[in-house]
Amino acid sequence: MELWNYIEYGAWALAALLGLHMLVDWLKTDSTYDEDVLISSREGELEAMAEEHKVH
């Protein structure tokens, strides 16, 4: 086998590893936190807190 064949296998393995890491973390996160917390993000936080939107 040539070097590039090993690199091919390495690419398969690394892709699987990264994909698996995301999946495991996703499942862990979803089971650790309440859904209400995870989807609590609301648009317009900065505007409501810091912007006046008035022309002086």
Added chain:
Amino acid sequence: MADVDITSQTMDGMGPHGTKVGLLRVLGPAHVWALGVGIVLVGEYMGWNFSVGKGGAYAALIACWFAGILYSCVAMIDSEVTSTVASAGGQYTQAKHIIGPLMAFNVGLYLVFAYTMLEAANAITAGYLFSVVATMTGYSGELDQRPFIILVITFLAWLNYRGVLATLTFNLVITAVAFSAIIILFLSTSGILGGGIMDHAALFEGHELPYGWVGVLAAMHFGLWYYLGIEGTTQAAEEVRSPARSLPFGTLAGIMTLLIAATLTWYVCSGILPWEFLGDGVDGAVAPLFSAAQLSGSMALVWLLGFGTLFATLASANGCINDASRAWFAMGRDKYLPGWFGAVHPKYRTPYRAIIFLVPIALIFALGAPLDQVITFSILSGLLGYTFMPLNIILFRRKWPLDTIKRGYEHPFHPIPAIALLTLCGVTFFAVFLGYGTQLVAMIGFYIIVSLWFHFWRYRFVNRGAQFTMPWPKPRGY
């Protein structure tokens, strides 16, 4: 809410309206620049040269500058609106506030399709580049490109999953290298540093406009390739520390960078490569800057432009994942799509479900669809998005004139940029219709069908009370 300190460590990312976990505000103007230029710069490395094949080198230059005007209008309009409507979702959120839900739904889909298709096209290209490197390093067999395509998508998705700061800092570095490579190639081949190898006069003689002015029109379609995606800067709106300053700064610096890069790219390639070879992006110059470096006779330039091509491809795919996931996330948060997609990772502060959901979709297109069809669908979705922008800014200025709300940036000469953009979109639609009429009609049919679905079914689930969040006065005329 005025007493809430948004710079506090304990409140960082948290805010009013019940937000417990939000996207993290950590980005600066350089990241915005890296996001916009990073998505686009691959178009300088490959793709634009089809315009040479359509109408010759001069037609490609005219297309380059006409498209440059179009995108300067896009950048200015986007800078004004998004510095005022500074939320994830970019043009989707703008459409929601300024035009209405149906427009917003369509614009959101344009964004997700344009970026996901572009991500798939970039992954296919990266797989091809790995096979070229394998051949260059003496590998005699047929390299399987699939693991490299899958690795590019999963690695970049993983990076996006883990945090926006690392993702866009990575983009900043590789985009800067790719841009510098173009400058170094120009300096090395134009005679400024060492001997020049360009000969525009000899290469152009007798081929000024080989297909006449019709060729110029046909070249317009691929002229977009120099700048397609700069509007993606708006997706960072909810993650920049100072939207009113960073977004206009990063976006306008980005379009200036691209105008320089596009013109230099045209100048270098058309002065070194014969137009017949340059214009054939399939059997001729697949990556014209790399081909120009090969003709320079310098191995250092060959490697530099080789890495430049790979880095530009990765930066584009990376930015596309960032942007598509923010648009999908924003639509989920408003329940234009299932609210499940509106989740933010409590540790990494990223829209993790949207990022993961789009990975298999990108993989299906990258592994199962032909590259030209993927690119065409991406361009057409982008073009529909550009057509929305002039209408958006005209309505924005009419409903909320300059003296009613504070803007981070006010673009000059309104409504000239909007009218110019609308006109150039019309010309480009005609040019696209000449080459890809069937795809254009099929795609518009697709958007009509999903619009009907949204109107008659999905809209009942939309979080109508929470979708308009800007503390603006009532629009004029209402």
